[in-house]
Amino acid sequence: MELIKLKILDGGGHTLLTRPAARQQSLVYRAPYHPGDYIALEIGQPGQYLVIQLEDTMPPALVYVQKREIDFPIPFGEQAVTYSPKSFTGDCHILRARFATAEEIAARRNLAFNPYDVHGDTGFYPHASANVETRGEAVFAARNAVDGVYENDSHGMWPYQSWGINRDPQAALTLDFGRPVTLDELRLTLRADFPHDSWWTQATVRFSDGSAEVLDLEKTAAPQAFPIRPRTVTSLVLSELKKADDPSPFPALTQIEAWGTESEQPVCQ
Numbered sequence: 699m700e701l702i703k704l705k706i707l708d709g710g711g712h713t714l715l716t717r718p719a720a721r722q723q724s725l726v727y728r729a730p731y732h733p734g735d736y737i738a739l740e741i742g743q744p745g746q747y748l749v750i751q752l753e754d755t756m757p758p759a760l761v762y763v764q765k766r767e768i769d770f771p772i773p774f775g776e777q778a779v780t781y782s783p784k785s786f787t788g789d790c791h792i793l794r795a796r797f798a799t800a801e802e803i804a805a806r807r808n809l810a811f812n813p814y815d816v817h818g819d820t821g822f823y824p825h826a827s828a829n830v831e832t833r834g835e836a837v838f839a840a841r842n843a844v845d846g847v848y849e850n851d852s853h854g855m856w857p858y859q860s861w862g863i864n865r866d867p868q869a870a871l872t873l874d875f876g877r878p879v880t881l882d883e884l885r886l887t888l889r890a891d892f893p894h895d896s897w898w899t900q901a902t903v904r905f906s907d908g909s910a911e912v913l914d915l916e917k918t919a920a921p922q923a924f925p926i927r928p929r930t931v932t933s934l935v936l937s938e939l940k941k942a943d944d945p946s947p948f949p950a951l952t953q954i955e956a957w958g959t960e961s962e963q964p965v966c967q
Contacts, residue, residue, distance in 0.1 A: 700742055702795050709734020722796040730789045737770040739763070739795055745877075747798040747964065748822075754792040755785045756813050757846060760802055762876045765821030770814055777836050779855035780845075804963055809879050810956040815841040823876030826954075828861060830869040838862030840871050843954045850890045850919055850952040860889045861951040863939065870937035873954065878961040882928045884911070885955035886936075890919035896946035902938035905931040917942065921953070930961045 701719035706727055708714055714735070715727050737752050744766050751758040752770050771777075772786055812824045817839070824844060832838035842859040849857040863869035888897050897917045904910045913924050934956065941949050 700746060700797065702748070702797070703740040704793055704795055705738045705740075706793070707736055707738055708732065709736075723794065725791075725793040727791040727793070728789060731772045731774075731786055731791070733772075733774045735772040737772070737793060738767060739770075740767045742766070747803050749794075749796050749798050749802065750814060751792075751794040752814050753781075753785050755782055758794070759812050759814060760798050760807070761812055761814070762823045763821065764823065764876050768821040771816065780836050780839070780842055780859040782856055800963070803960055806882075806957065806959050808885075808955045808957055809875060809881070810844045810873055810954055811846050812841075813845040813847075815844055817841070823874055824956075825874045825876070826861075826871060827874070828863075828869065828871045830864050830866045832862030832864040832950075835862075838864075838950070843871060843951050844873070846953070848887055848921070848953055850887060853889060853891045853894065853948075853950065858889075858891075862948075863950065865947050867939070867941075868937075869939060870935050871951070871954065872933060872935050873956060874933045875931070875956075878930050878932055879956075879958055880928055880930045880961045881905075881934075881956050881958035882926060883955075883957040884913065884924045884926060885921045885953075885957065886913065886915065886924075886951065887921045887953040887955075888915065888918070889950035889952045890917075892917075893946060894948060896944040896949045897942050898939045898949050899942050900938070900940040901936055904935045904937065905929060906933045907931050921955070928958070 703719040704723045705716040706714045826840040826844045828840035843861040852858040
């Protein structure tokens with residue numbers, strides 16, 4: 699039987715709290731976090747679907763865990779401003795993790811959603827990365843485009859974090875799923891802090907199977923939906939972003955959604 703272990707550790711790798719491995723975990727940590735602290739999740743066999751909630755003020759997310767152990771650093775300083783001021787603060791924290799049910803795994807859903815995504819090789823998916831992030835600032839990181847926060851009438855710290863492209867016409871955002879998934883719809887929510895912001899009139903999405911979709915975009919704060927021919931892929935790249943003929947040099951992306959299903963259903967977990 700597959701089991702999960704959750705731990706909270708300090709910057710030196712010393713365990714602050716853990717419990718025996720189980721199929722469903724809940725940790726109540728009655729102390730404030732400190733810089734360097736991180737959450738570790740361990741499973742016996744890589745390639746499992748889990749529902750994780752690493753902070754009780756944030757939503758749970760169904761993720762695909764490709765490694766036996768994954769780490770989530772507690773955000774401080776500049777990294778913390780892309781989260782709610784209520785998140786990771788105070789002296790009582792609840793962390794939860796469990797195996798996803800067969801029904802949850804089989805359901806059509808937004809396969810891009812992961813509010814716990816971070817920079818680097820995380821070992822769990824979906825994962826967003828980009829070749830450009832404005833000034834390297836956390837408020838303009840690629841991960842912001844998959845965190846499920848849609849507020850877009852301003853820019854900067856939470857809840858207005860976005861993917862910023864630093865005025866680079868070659869900017870590209872890569873969304874990795876970590877396993878084959880079948881997509882049938884894309885949705886883009888552009889940042890709409892007009893007139894500070896500009897917008898894109900067109901974008902191209904290239905898929906790992908070699909196919910591509912050209913998306914015609916409008917100046918709107920609402921999510922823009924694009925049904926596509928179903929295809930099975932492991933990743934996609936959003937690029938070839940064409941800016942509107944507008945005085946502002948600042949188009950940006952608030953959210954990208956990739957709707958579909960798992961291409962193969964796991965036998966058991």
